[in-house]
Amino acid sequence: AQSVTQLGSHVSVSEGALVLLRCNYSSSVPPYLFWYVQYPNQGLQLLLKYTSAATLVKGINGFEAEFKKSETSFHLTKPSAHMSDAAEYFCAVSDPGNKLVFGAGTILRVKS
Amino acid sequence: KAGVTQTPRYLIKTRGQQVTLSCSPISGHRSVSWYQQTPGQGLQFLFEYFSETQRNKGNFPGRFSGRQFSNSRSEMNVSTLELGDSALYLCASSTGLAGANEQFFGPGTRLTVL
Numbered sequence: 001a002q003s004v005t006q007l008g009s010h011v012s013v014s015e016g017a018l019v020l021l022r023c024n025y026s027s028s029v030p031p032y033l034f035w036y037v038q039y040p041n042q043g044l045q046l047l048l049k050y051t052s053a054a055t056l057v058k059g060i061n062g063f064e065a066e067f068k069k070s071e072t073s074f075h076l077t078k079p080s081a082h083m084s085d086a087a088e089y090f091c092a093v094s095d096p097g098n099k100l101v102f103g104a105g106t107i108l109r110v111k112s
Numbered sequence: 113k114a115g116v117t118q119t120p121r122y123l124i125k126t127r128g129q130q131v132t133l134s135c136s137p138i139s140g141h142r143s144v145s146w147y148q149q150t151p152g153q154g155l156q157f158l159f160e161y162f163s164e165t166q167r168n169k170g171n172f173p174g175r176f177s178g179r180q181f182s183n184s185r186s187e188m189n190v191s192t193l194e195l196g197d198s199a200l201y202l203c204a205s206s207t208g209l210a211g212a213n214e215q216f217f218g219p220g221t222r223l224t225v226l
Contacts, residue, residue: 046216099170
């Protein structure tokens, strides 16, 4: 079965610093990969999606992620953190049956 | 376009009762998925419906069931509620199957079981 590991349940960065949220997946074939963000008391919102068209995927709000097959990773980055980026971020992978499997989530804190 | 709506937003039930949650997808979306979110287990997939047919099911007991109507609206039902069923239940809709398409999430229904 597919699984997703997000390293670090909490990440803290200063405003203006690089954001790096780590995601590793288990898959024998290139899957669909997603990053979602959840703000307090809201549902999830798609940040970006990998579908094998390009290894570097650009998303909304300045986020991007790079698919590295050799490392089975799909880390999320943003060059400069903003206070409004504080939220919980989820990496997800679809399994061959098209079910979406989510990671445990990483709470991003942005310090002023 | 209106987003995904879920009703009710908050619900308090007691053990042994049953509950029905409702989800209205974005117009034109044919897939509706349900997830349970808890601090301990995170986001767990319950089931997905596409054109009124259950396409996928997660590892939940039979007390959890769902259905989808011809207008794509969906309901999920939990019977014989247990304390551990307290969670945020999220509904998401997409144009195609959830695993390959962007899902649009509703704000969730917060269920508390006493």
